Structure formats: structure tokens, C-alpha cells
Amino acid sequence: MAQTFELEMPEFEYLTYRVEDGMGIVTINRPQALNALNQDLLIELAGVTEVITQDPEVKVAIFTGEGKAFVAGADIAQIASLQDVFAAREFAIMGQSVFNEIAALPVPSIAAINGYALGGGLELALACDLRVASRNAKLGLPEVGLGIIPGFGGTQRLPRLVGRGRALDLIFTGRHVPADEALSLGLVNRVGEDALQTAKELAAAILKNGPVALALAKEAVGRGENLDLQEALEVEADLFGLACATQDMREGTRAFLEKRPAQFKGE
């Protein structure tokens, strides 16, 4: 008898989730606080990331925000109430681990930055594979203005993405970078009128390709980042070998030779 797997959908208070044409779309929905990340919202983000990971229908994940902000940072009221060094450290580790889960999604992820992406909001976007922004978006790490430092991965992921000098400029000044400058810094991949629409167009271009190849390419880039070049090239060769053992490889190469579009099955 065929076995069916029912995905258990958690209840979400601070976000909405829908699947559309292979895209799992997460909308952070706390607009009255500009989608600031409180602890409950972080737990919900971990929950929805697990749902996306388990759903074979989802081939690309998109994170966006409701209203005029993507996410205006971690919740400052909650930060202000942190009692001691240990509680603050735990708060940072919690945010980091949620964003690590997002970074480890097996499918490509896109942050659709529809407005402010500040502090923890930019750190969330940095945990995604790709970032697109609306023209009115503002990005930054303003934490030093609050007497703290970025704690959800910003001091590590930002320099890896844009280089140490550019990252320290943003971290030391805390300034809000407009979308066109973010594009020239390499902080975002594309700018469009509507961030979600731009993200969907990017996702549609990605979805034309073999899903297993996408996962293996993401794995190769991710694992290689922390290795020296020769070790990283070995990882690449291993994963290239795996890609060549898939039905998608048979289909993709045959379709090219037969001058027709490939029909990938993700196997």
C-alpha cells in the first residue's frame, strides 16, 4: 500500500506561509512593530523552516515582510530586558541557530526585502542564498547605535559577502544603505519595483533547472567556503560525481542534444 506523509503545519501568530508554483513563501507579519523579531517570532521562523525542509513540493523558499518593513531588527524592547551576560549570549545563540537553519535549507532561498532590513532583519536576509530589494528598501546594521553589536550572524556573514572593509563601514556607521547602493555593494542581487514580484521572477528562473543539481551546487558552495581550495575542489568533484548519477543529469543532457526543454523530476 502506498504510504502518504502528512505534514503537520504548526500554528503561526507572527507569520503566514503559503506554497505557490513550487515556491514556499514566508511573510513575516508583525507590521505594528515593523516585523521586529521577538523570541516567539524566531521560534516560528524555525518552525516554518522545518516545514519547508520537509515539503517535497517546495523547490525555492522566499522570505518577505508585511507592510513597510522586511524586518526592522530584533525586538529592542526584548533586548533592553535582557538581564545579564548569559541571557544576552543565549539570545544571540538562539537567533544564530534559527538563521543557521535557514542557511541550511536544502532548497535555494531568497530574501524579498520590501522595506527596512535592519539589524536582525539584515542578518535574516544574509542567511538566505540570494537577496532582492524594492527600490525604497533600506538595509543596515545599526546595532552600535544601541550600544550593542550585530549578534545574529551579521559580523560574520556580511564581511564574507561584501568584504571586510565594506562590512566594517556599515557596522561602524550603522547607516541605512539604499537599494541602489546595496546593489553596487553586492549586498543584494537585484532591485525591482516590487520585491516579492522580483523574487518570484528570480525563483521562476531557478525553478527551470534540475532540483538535485541546485541542492548539490548549494552544498558545494557552502561546504567549500570553510575549506582550503584543494579540499574544496575535492568536494566539488565528489558532488559533480553525484550529480552525474541522477536521472536529472540523463534528462538534462539528452534534452540539450535533442534540442528540447528538459523535464526534470528531481531524482
Ligand SMILES: C/C=C/C(=O)SCCNC(=O)CCNC(=O)[C@H](O)C(C)(C)COP(=O)(O)OP(=O)(O)OC[C@H]1O[C@@H](n2cnc3c(N)ncnc32)[C@H](O)[C@@H]1OP(=O)(O)O
Ligand atoms: C542581534 C540583533 C540585534 C538587533 O537587530 S537590534 C535592532 C536593530 N534595528 C534598529 O535599530 C532599527 C529600529 N527601528 C528604527 O530605527 C525605526 O523604527 C525605523 C527607522 C526602522 C522606522 O522608523 P519610523 O518609520 O519612524 O517607524 P517607528 O515609529 O520608529 O516604528 C513603528 C513601530 O515599530 C516599532 N519598532 C521599530 N523597530 C523596532 C525594533 N527593532 N524593535 C522593537 N520595536 C520596533 C517602533 O517602536 C514603533 O512602535 P510604536 O508604534 O509602538 O511606537
